[in-house]
Amino acid sequence: MKLYDMALAPNPRRVRIFLAEKGIEVPRVEVDIQKGENLAPAYLAVNPRGVVPTLVLDDGTILDESIAICRYFEALQPEPNLFGRDALEIARIEAWQRRIEFEGLFNIAAAFRNSRPAFANRAAPGAGPPTPQIPELAERGLLLARGFLDMLEARLAASPFVAGERYTVADISAIVCLDFARWVGLKAEDGHPTLAAWQQAMKARPSTAA
Amino acid sequence: MKLYDMALAPNPRRVRIFLAEKGIEVPRVEVDIQKGENLAPAYLAVNPRGVVPTLVLDDGTILDESIAICRYFEALQPEPNLFGRDALEIARIEAWQRRIEFEGLFNIAAAFRNSRPAFANRAAPGAGPPTPQIPELAERGLLLARGFLDMLEARLAASPFVAGERYTVADISAIVCLDFARWVGLKAEDGHPTLAAWQQAMKARPSTAA
Numbered sequence: 001m002k003l004y005d006m007a008l009a010p011n012p013r014r015v016r017i018f019l020a021e022k023g024i025e026v027p028r029v030e031v032d033i034q035k036g037e038n039l040a041p042a043y044l045a046v047n048p049r050g051v052v053p054t055l056v057l058d059d060g061t062i063l064d065e066s067i068a069i070c071r072y073f074e075a076l077q078p079e080p081n082l083f084g085r086d087a088l089e090i091a092r093i094e095a096w097q098r099r100i101e102f103e104g105l106f107n108i109a110a111a112f113r114n115s116r117p118a119f120a121n122r123a124a125p126g127a128g129p130p131t132p133q134i135p136e137l138a139e140r141g142l143l144l145a146r147g148f149l150d151m152l153e154a155r156l157a158a159s160p161f162v163a164g165e166r167y168t169v170a171d172i173s174a175i176v177c178l179d180f181a182r183w184v185g186l187k188a189e190d191g192h193p194t195l196a197a198w199q200q201a202m203k204a205r206p207s208t209a210a
Numbered sequence: 211m212k213l214y215d216m217a218l219a220p221n222p223r224r225v226r227i228f229l230a231e232k233g234i235e236v237p238r239v240e241v242d243i244q245k246g247e248n249l250a251p252a253y254l255a256v257n258p259r260g261v262v263p264t265l266v267l268d269d270g271t272i273l274d275e276s277i278a279i280c281r282y283f284e285a286l287q288p289e290p291n292l293f294g295r296d297a298l299e300i301a302r303i304e305a306w307q308r309r310i311e312f313e314g315l316f317n318i319a320a321a322f323r324n325s326r327p328a329f330a331n332r333a334a335p336g337a338g339p340p341t342p343q344i345p346e347l348a349e350r351g352l353l354l355a356r357g358f359l360d361m362l363e364a365r366l367a368a369s370p371f372v373a374g375e376r377y378t379v380a381d382i383s384a385i386v387c388l389d390f391a392r393w394v395g396l397k398a399e400d401g402h403p404t405l406a407a408w409q410q411a412m413k414a415r416p417s418t419a420a
Contacts, residue, residue: 061298068305075297087285088271095278106316124350128357134346140334147338 003028003069004046004054006038010105010180011066012053013210017172018070020207022077026055034118039127050127067097070169082169093163096170100162103148104177110141111184145186149178153192167205175202213238213279214256214264216248220315220390221276222263223420227382228280230417232287236265244328249337260337277307280379292379303373306380310372313358314387320351321394355396358387363402377415385412 005012005028019026031037031052038050047054047064055063055072063069074083084090113119115138124131152174155162162170178188178199188195202208215222215238229236241247241262248260257264257274265273265282273279284293294300323329325348334341362384365372372380388398388409398405412418 063298063301063305065305065308068301068308071304072297072301075300087282088273090285091273091278091282094281095273095275098275098278124354128354131350131354132346134344134350136342136344137347140341140344143339144334144341 001026001058002056004031004043004052004056005029006031006033006052009033009052010109010176013176013179014066014169014172015053015055015069016210017176017207018082018169019073020210021080021082021167021172022073024073024077044127048127051125067169082167082172084163084168089164089168093168093170096163097173099148099151100170100173100177103151104145105173105180107141107145107148108177108180108184108186111138111145112141112180114138114141115184142184142186145181145184149181149186149188149192149195153195156198157194171202172207175199175208211236211268212266214241214253214262214266215239216241216243216262219243219262220319220386223389224276224379224382224386225263225265225279226420227386227417228292228379229283230420231290231292231377231382232283234283234287254337258337261335277379292377292382294373294378299374303378303380306373307383309358309361310380310383310387313361314355315383315390317351317355317358318387318390318394318396321348321355322351322390324348324351325394352394352396355391355394359391359396359398359402359405363405366408367404381412382417385409385418 003015003026005016007013007030031043033052037043038052044050046056047062049064051064053064053066053069055069057063063072071083074081084093109125113123113125114133114135119133121130121132123133123137152162159165161167162174178195181187188199213225213236215226217223217240241253243262247253248262254260256266257272259274261274263274263276263279265279267273273282281293284291294303319335323333323335324343324345329343331340331342333343333347362372369375371377372384388405391397398409
């Protein structure tokens with residue numbers, strides 16, 4: 001088994017934290033997206049989509065998409081459970097995952113990829129057609145991401161963890177999202193005291209450094 | 211139990227098809243998003259997020275996010291299985307779900323909500339801040355959605371169903387995505403013969419009419 005990874009990128013980090021929580025070690029290969037290594041022939045031979053993370057199984061089977069890789073390991077090694085134990089918890093975790101993805105990560109990525117010179121003409125991830133940046137989309141992303149932080153502040157004032165009473169994959173997504181938000185200048189400590197305290201508490205978990 | 215629904219919208223339809231495949235009936239209440247009923251006080255009292263679908267359980271618990279609601283029912287009634295039986299299938303279905311969501315539905319929604327007068331100043335879903343439309347994003351959405359159809363054409367030339375040898379929730383997402391694509395003028399039958407044939411085959415399933 002081999003995990004194609006990128007230390008700085010948010011989606012690969014979700015997988016690393018997830019594996020650390022499970023206590024699973026997988027050999028990793030670094031791919032530098034900012035330098036375009038994910039679109040070079042060597043990596044496209046591994047995964048023609050040009051996305052990271054990608055997990056290659058011993059029989060050569062390829063799995064990509066961060067949360068799909070996490071679900072693979074959850075099924076292989078169910079404990080500690082991170083995706084939910086009963087119908088209601090499973091649904092709540094999934095709902096929070098989607099909100100973090102669509103309202104948080106997605107908007108931050110829009111703000112980031114539509115404004116940084118490194119992503120000129122490839123504002124959409126992966127090996128698709130050339131995609132020019134849209135400055136208004138960077139602005140919209142920032143506006144909506146700020147709204148997401150406000151919402152998460154309110155949520156964590158009412159709940160110790162994102163999806164409820166215990167740590168789950170939704171917390172992994174949220175911590176990665178908060179750190180990613182700093183890339184576009186959004187900091188929990190600016191006006192979000194509960195979120196900032198929660199972020200500090202999460203930093204105390206060894207997995208967060210993964 | 212009560213499901214707040216909208217007949218025309220793609221995400222509620224995913225839940226309806228899923229329930230039909232499971233043979234589960236839930237009383238439904240129609241909410242017209244185009245008329246803005248989702249943002250009216252009566253509906254915001256049900257779900258302050260102003261999104262549809264929303265499931266209200268008998269004890270008043272609220273669940274939203276289409277796929278979270280589907281997972282709730284999958285856990286309550288596991289058969290017929292639609293989210294995968296073993297680690298590899300679970301991961302494959304999740305990966306396809308994400309691609310359909312991020313490369314398909316999301317881009318079609320971008321093309322749609324950033325171009326239609328009905329969504330002027332609310333180009334992002336739900337009860338967030340006013341969001342002006344971005345014409346270039348509608349264009350980009352259309353370009354990337356076309357690429358998604360090409361990709362799905364290739365996939366279905368190699369596999370009888372989206373995630374492999376059998377019908378799963380990924381097929382539900384794909385069929386909803388294909389029908390949603392027509393709203394922005396993208397038709398499977400234009401240059402995607404395999405996809406068009408698959409779409410016809412899916413129409414023969416009674417659940418598809420849900």
